[in-house]
Amino acid sequence: MDGTLLNSRKQLTDRNSDALDRCIWHGVKLILATARPPRSVQALLPGDLLASCDLVYYNGGLCEYGQGVVRHHSLSADLNKSILDYALTDKGAKLSFEVRDRWYTAYEIDYRSLGATAEPERLDVTALECLEPTKILISGAPDHQGIIDRFGSQANVLVSDAGQLVQIMAPQASKEAAVVEICGHYGIPLREVMAFGDDYNDVGLFRLCGHTVAMMNGIEELKRLATEVTSANDDDGVAQILEKRWGSL
Incomplete structure (x- = not known):
């Protein structure tokens, strides 16, 4: 689209x-x-x-x-937690999580820059760790190569928007x-x-x-x-x- x-x-x-x-x-x-x-x-x-x-x-x-x-197809809760823990080491990264047409985050996100028309729902990090996401989005110029190296064999990791957005889905x-x-x-x-x-x-x-x-x-x-x-x-x-x-x- x-x-x-x-x-x-x-x-x-x-x-x-x-x-x-x-x-x-x-x-x-x-x-x-x-x-x-x-x-x-x-x-x-x-x-x-x-x-x-x-x-x-x-x-x-x-x-x-x-x-x-x-x-x-969704990511397992264990893999989701590992990705979340790793991404949180990058202070500039903003994470959000899509789960069967529901969108969640723990942060304030410029949702319009992601092409969205409404803000995601807020959850604390503990609740986010338990999700089985359809897709994880990491914005804010994240360390995409580090994410690919760490999780590329376990998930489908795509970098888009001129390197400003990482999208992570189940491997299949x-x-x-x-x-x-x-x-x-x-x-x-x-x-x-x-x-x-x-x-x-x-x-x-x-x-x-x-x-x-x-x-x-x-x-x-x-x-x-x-x-x-x-x-x-x-x-x-x-x-x-x-x-x-x-x-x-």
């Missing part, structure tokens, strides 16, 4: 919306894969579009597809794993999948899908992997590609 389908104002433009509608009209299966939680996606996108999509939230930590299939949670599962459910070969993206959490998808489209505003690594590069998210880059394939409304 962010940096790809939505513009920099976090809006779905009419042109992008029309292009998606055209795909649906042609019977194209749409999978919306995002780092965002369900409540945020529902606040930003129209309900009729969401009803037509299979949905991957939290970079694959939670997905909903088919006729009511729900798959949830990723956009690409979710898309593989959903496509397997429908019998869709990955070579027939077109994927759009802009950041590091899209790299795995780009290595698997048959046709990949990087946004002009995306990271260089993704552009190198891509089948093609489209215009920036503020220039309706997604719609430009879909219109070539399906026409415009």
Whole structure:
């Protein structure tokens, strides 16, 4: 969503919306894969579009597809406590925890900088240690390499937002794993999948899908992997590609 389908104002433009509608009209299966939680996606996108999509939230930590299939992956409480204890040694780091569409923290957080529309609920550190999070977020220019070195073999650790945000999910949670599962459910070969993206959490998808489209505003690594590069998210880059394939409304 962010940096790809939505513009920099976090809006779905009419042109992008029309292009998606055209795909649906042609019977194209749409999978919306995002780092965002369900409540945020529902606040930003129209309900009729969401009803037509299979949905991957939290970079694959939670997905909903088919006729009511729900798959949830969480970090264990023990691993959560270890990550929390380690991250607290970095005085500049701010931690928050997503648990099945509920957001918790012990700190005052600039929630708008994280793309959120409301503040997280406050819990003390002892209560946070007992959680089994769908996703841990560490903001404030954390020691991301130290986190990767320490926990990368036990969790899926992603660095995004130009190194300002670390996102930690269960090891089996990723956009690409979710898309593989959903496509397997429908019998869709990955070579027939077109994927759009802009950041590091899209790299795995780009290595698997048959046709990949990087946004002009995306990271260089993704552009190198891509089948093609489209215009920036503020220039309706997604719609430009879909219109070539399906026409415009």
